[in-house]
Amino acid sequence: MQRYFLPPEQFQQATQTVTIEGDDGHHLQRVMRAQIGDEVICSNGVNREVRVRITELDKGRVIAEVVEELPMHAEAAVQVWVAQSLPKGDKMETVIQKGTEIGAARFLPFLSERTVVQYDAKKEAKRTERWQKIAKEAAEQAHRNRVPEVEGLHTWKQLLQRAKEADVAWICYEKEDGQQLKPAIRDAVAAGKLGSGKKVLLVVGPEGGFSEQEIQQAEEVGFRSVSLGARILRTETAAMVGLTCLFYETGEMGG
Known part of the structure; x- marks a missing residue:
């Protein structure tokens, strides 16, 4: 219907x-x-x-x-905020559309050191409006109860400050050789940080990834770097994989 x-x-x-x-x-x-x-x-x-x-x-x-x-029971118990470094072309539209279908609660576009897209302040409001419309259409198609909010473009410093709003803050890093996302999720569940109403901030870098300095800065304010596996994923794929893993491990996908 x-x-x-x-x-x-x-x-x-x-x-x-x-x-x-x-x-x-x-x-x-x-x-x-x-x-x-x-x-x-x-x-x-x-x-x-x-x-x-x-x-x-x-x-x-x-x-x-x-x-x-009608009852409203289509939303995930855990609110996942996807922070995506601005990718090239229409990849951000893909992240928002597919992320909404999977269950993301909010999107935070941001600029980082290796972002290659040229920022145009004159186009910012119009672009954000288009992204919000894409989220609305995807939420309708997926039969969600709420439309995820697409926030305006953040600087790197602004994004780092958002970590204090989350119960868990993860930053995906292809060079992370210690902590995998799956055990990180299970540790957070065991610690009671992924229960109903909890907020997760999942950060994904641009095509060139994050610099070591950025990872260090993120960890200093409370982020934990995690790996999505041995294979290098495209930036628009990483958020979808991270979301799917998180929702599977927390029982939102028939688990």
Whole structure:
């Protein structure tokens, strides 16, 4: 069943109706060819998700009545924030789309020493808006209850400061020859750091990886460097592998 994330103000509690408009209303009418009587799922992305039946179709505007209140149990117990050093081309879009499908709660793009993408402040707001839209569409496709937030671009120093907000902070480092991610996850579970409501910050570097100085700086503020295995992964693959390993080990993927 088609799913839409809507602002809370489009849910009318008194009349038990929902208004679907803007891009979502256009998509429902023009792309999905919706008819009166069709049913879709609408979520406010916070605390309410409902199955609704369409009662009125107007130009770019759809009115639907609430048929059923639905439980919200599609989100992972552990909140995983993916910090991704800005990669080339459209790779960031892939990270956000696939990371959202897997279950990431937040994305933090950042600049690091070996980032090769040229930062353009004039394009920053528009680019972040596009990334947020990709997260919304991926969350709808994956039947999630919430849309991950895509934050604005961080500097390296700003990113390091975010470690204090997390219960666990890991930085993926291809030269790490001691700590693998799997035992690191199990140690964190045993220490009670990966229970319900806990936050994990998973940091992935650019195409050229992190410098030794950056790893040292990260470890000084509380990050722990971990390896994703013996093979070198592309930057857009690393976040997906890390997310999948984490959710598997914490029982979010049928474990």
